[in-house]
Amino acid sequence: MKKVAIFTSGGDAPGMNACIRAVVRGGIYHGLDMYGIVRGYSGMISGDIKKMDSRSVSNIVQRGGTVLKSARSMEFMTPEGRKKAYDTLMSHGIDGLIAIGGNGTFTGAEVFFNEYQIPTVGCPGTIDNDLYGTDYTIGFDTAVNTSLEAIDKIRDTADSHDRVFFIEVMGRDSGYIAIQSGIGGGAEIVMVPETHTPLKKVISTLKDGWKRSKSSSIVVVAEGDEEGHAPEIAEKIKKQVGDKLDIRVTTLGHIQRGGGPTAYDRILASRLGLGAIEGLINGEKNVMAGIVNNNLVYTPFIDTIQRPKPIHEDLLRMVHILSI
Numbered sequence: 001m002k003k004v005a006i007f008t009s010g011g012d013a014p015g016m017n018a019c020i021r022a023v024v025r026g027g028i029y030h031g032l033d034m035y036g037i038v039r040g041y042s043g044m045i046s047g048d049i050k051k052m053d054s055r056s057v058s059n060i061v062q063r064g065g066t067v068l069k070s071a072r073s074m075e076f077m078t079p080e081g082r083k084k085a086y087d088t089l090m091s092h093g094i095d096g097l098i099a100i101g102g103n104g105t106f107t108g109a110e111v112f113f114n115e116y117q118i119p120t121v122g123c124p125g126t127i128d129n130d131l132y133g134t135d136y137t138i139g140f141d142t143a144v145n146t147s148l149e150a151i152d153k154i155r156d157t158a159d160s161h162d163r164v165f166f167i168e169v170m171g172r173d174s175g176y177i178a179i180q181s182g183i184g185g186g187a188e189i190v191m192v193p194e195t196h197t198p199l200k201k202v203i204s205t206l207k208d209g210w211k212r213s214k215s216s217s218i219v220v221v222a223e224g225d226e227e228g229h230a231p232e233i234a235e236k237i238k239k240q241v242g243d244k245l246d247i248r249v250t251t252l253g254h255i256q257r258g259g260g261p262t263a264y265d266r267i268l269a270s271r272l273g274l275g276a277i278e279g280l281i282n283g284e285k286n287v288m289a290g291i292v293n294n295n296l297v298y299t300p301f302i303d304t305i306q307r308p309k310p311i312h313e314d315l316l317r318m319v320h321i322l323s324i
């Protein structure tokens with residue numbers, strides 16, 4: 001293996017830059033020529049590929065976003081698009097790939113590998129923490145801390161006005177951000193896609209809290225909850241309780257994807273980036289590098305995509321007990 005290209009794809013996540021830096025410098029350390037593909041699979045198709053040296057990744061370990069930019073490519077989902085991508089990679093002499101991203105990125109990588117067999121190793125980069133094969137994904141810790149900061153601020157005003165706030169955090173299919181920021185922020189209720197929280201239960205918990213002299217309540221809602229988005233849930237509850245509860249809604253949105261990565265994310269990203277490039281050099285292919293119980297492991301893409309990563313029951317139980 002001589003020439004390896006790296007790309008970021010799907011939703012960006014804080015720490016992706018630290019990961020790019022580790023992959024590029026790790027590859028150069030081991031004598032490889034390193035390339036960066038701009039805008040993920042789209043750049044692979046259009047040929048937006050550039051040589052990367054050690055200095056090209058200077059001063060990025062602390063920066064949010066991704067210097068290689070990111071995209072979700074519809075064209076890569078077609079056989080014609082993937083053929084174009086393969087031809088482009090061949091014209092640059094690329095013989096190995098490092099993919100940083102989430103579920104969609106590895107679904108693409110799995111299909112591409114089965115068709116063209118270019119050895120590929122992935123790094124889990126998504127704020128959602130919804131990938132099997134790693135305890136934590138790059139960006140998750142930063143996103144939780146960002147949400148937590150917002151929840152703390154909302155708690156101040158909620159308390160001053162004796163209000164109930166529904167705060168929506170990201171997580172289309174996963175409640176990891178919701179549960180962690182909910183526990184950290186002392187939320188009264190956390191609603192996640194993994195388990196159903198009936199509105200009746202939400203109302204009774206809020207009313208009980210009031211009876212126990214609570215002056216404010218926070219309900220953290222993951223965007224993928226089956227009862228709907230936070231504004232919708234709040235509306236339904238308002239209809240049932242009338243003016244008994246003073247309800248407000250805040251949607252945190254993409255603020256959770258930005259900002260400089262936490263120390264935890266920088267270190268995780270560096271470890272995974274180096275682990276991915278060294279794995280590729282040692283013959284790993286079609287796998288994602290992850291950290292499980294503090295050990296570097298490689299998990300087949302197919303498992304990272306298909307196997308569930310449930311939220312630990314203890315965490316949900318804890319929200320209830322700790323908010324009495």
Ligand code: F6P
Nearest residue numbers: 011102126127128170171172257
């Ligand atoms: O996958 C990460 C994520 O932030 C999800 O939590 C969210 O649903 C989605 O990306 C939003 O993505 P975008 O607005 O970039 O399409």
